[in-house]
Structures are given as C-alpha cells and as structure tokens.
Amino acid sequence: DMKVTQMPRYLIKRMGENVLLECGQDMSHETMYWYRQDPGLGLQLIYISYDVDSNSEGDIPKGYRVSRKKREHFSLILDSAKTNQTSVYFCASSPGHQDTQYFGPGTRLLVL
Amino acid sequence: GDSVTQTEGQVALSEEDFLTIHCNYSASGYPALFWYVQYPGEGPQFLFRASRDKEKGSSRGFEATYDKGTTSFHLRKASVQESDSAVYYCALGDGTGNYKYVFGAGTRLKVIA
Numbered sequence: 772d773m774k775v776t777q778m779p780r781y782l783i784k785r786m787g788e789n790v791l792l793e794c795g796q797d798m799s800h801e802t803m804y805w806y807r808q809d810p811g812l813g814l815q816l817i818y819i820s821y822d823v824d825s826n827s828e829g830d831i832p833k834g835y836r837v838s839r840k841k842r843e844h845f846s847l848i849l850d851s852a853k854t855n856q857t858s859v860y861f862c863a864s865s866p867g868h869q870d871t872q873y874f875g876p877g878t879r880l881l882v883l
Numbered sequence: 884g885d886s887v888t889q890t891e892g893q894v895a896l897s898e899e900d901f902l903t904i905h906c907n908y909s910a911s912g913y914p915a916l917f918w919y920v921q922y923p924g925e926g927p928q929f930l931f932r933a934s935r936d937k938e939k940g941s942s943r944g945f946e947a948t949y950d951k952g953t954t955s956f957h958l959r960k961a962s963v964q965e966s967d968s969a970v971y972y973c974a975l976g977d978g979t980g981n982y983k984y985v986f987g988a989g990t991r992l993k994v995i996a
Contacts, residue, residue: 804984813986816983821982865982868976872929872984877926
C-alpha cells in the first residue's frame with residue numbers, strides 16, 4: 772500500500788519553541804520533499820532530500836532545517852518558531868526525476 | 884526561474900457544465916507537466932501528467948494536452964459533477980535535471996448541484 776504519513780496532524784506552539792514535523796513513506800522512494808501551503812501561494816518547496824544525509828535547499832529554506840537518517844523517514848525542524856511559520860506543511864515522496872509525487876495528509880501548524 | 888500561472892481564484896459551475904482551468908508555464912529545458920487535485924483536509928493527489936509536446940494526459944474524465952508552442956497545459960472536463968469540487972493545481976517537473984517541482988497557486992472549483 773503506497774502511503775506517505777505525517778505526524779502530528781495538528782500542532783499549536785508558542786513563538787520561540789522548537790517544532791519537529793515527521794514524515795514517513797513505505798515505497799522506498801529515494802527522493803522526499805517538504806512544502807508549505809499558504810492561501811494564494813500554492814505549494815512552496817522548503818527542502819529536497821535525495822537520499823539519506825543528502826539534502827538540498829528548496830525555494831524557501833530560511834528558518835527550517837531537515838534530517839534524513841533513514842530512507843523512509845524525513846523530518847522538518849523549526850528552531851525557535853516564528854508566527855509567520857504558521858501554515859500547512861506537506862511532505863511528499865517521488866520515485867524518480869519528473870515522476871509522480873505522493874503527498875501526505877499534511878500538518879497544520881499554528882505558532883502563537 | 885521556472886513558473887506556473889493558472890486560472891486565479893475560484894471557478895463556479897453547475898453540474899454538467901464544461902470546465903476549463905487555464906495553465907501556462909515558463910521553464911528551461913523540457914519540463915514534465917502535471918495536474919493534481921486536493922480535497923479538503925487532504926494532501927494533493929496526482930491526477931495525470933504529460934512529458935512531451937502534443938501528449939494528452941487524462942484521468943477520471945479530466946484531460947489536458949501538452950502544448951510547447953503556447954506553453955500551456957489547460958485542464959478540461961466535458962461534464963462536471965458536484966464531487967469534482969476541489970482545488971486543482973498545475974505543476975511542472977524541472978526539465979534541466981534537478982528534482983524540483985513548481986506548483987501554480989491553485990484554482991478552486993465549486994460545482995453546484
């Protein structure tokens with residue numbers, strides 16, 4: 772069963788707190804992604820991971836970092852969260868270049 | 884950089900109406916083009932893709948044709964149903980060898996029964 776999972780689904784944090792968003796996939800895809808989704812802006816790419824410990828900045832990496840220690844697991848970390856990081860975050864994986872992306876259900880983050 | 888522009892905001896139709904959502908792109912190389920659909924509370928789902936000029940992608944009655952000349956990939960459906968109400972995203976997969984994707988801002992389709 773091809774699936775991307777995300778935890779938690781909903782999260783409320785105070786400004787300055789650290790945030791950990793987790794993503795898993797069961798398809799052995801090498802490439803994984805983190806996006807944020809804001810009204811009127813669509814999906815914006817934060818980071819790409821090409822495999823374990825092989826990560827690359829996307830279009831809006833400032834304020835975020837990632838970790839990938841196992842192929843099936845990709846984490847997004849916000850050190851000292853800011854209110855403008857309130858958003859819906861999606862993780863995705865893909866089997867190859869220009870191939871279909873499989874998205875998780877999203878994490879809705881509110882930073883107060 | 885690469886970009887995707889699609890019909891802005893919301894499209895409101897009645898059941899059995901014809902749907903067109905416009906998508907135009909600007910990209911280097913030869914990108915792959917995609918349509919995704921997103922229902923409330925879920926992540927985007929792949930609808931279909933096309934990877935070469937004049938190729939038609941289709942799924943669930945939706946279709947689009949890759950047109951390199953007009954840099955377009957317009958989404959069409961002959962007869963929409965209330966269940967088609969969702970947000971639709973046009974996207975491109977980078978054509979220069981990296982693994983990036985660029986998404987349009989999304990178009991909300993509301994179908995009234």
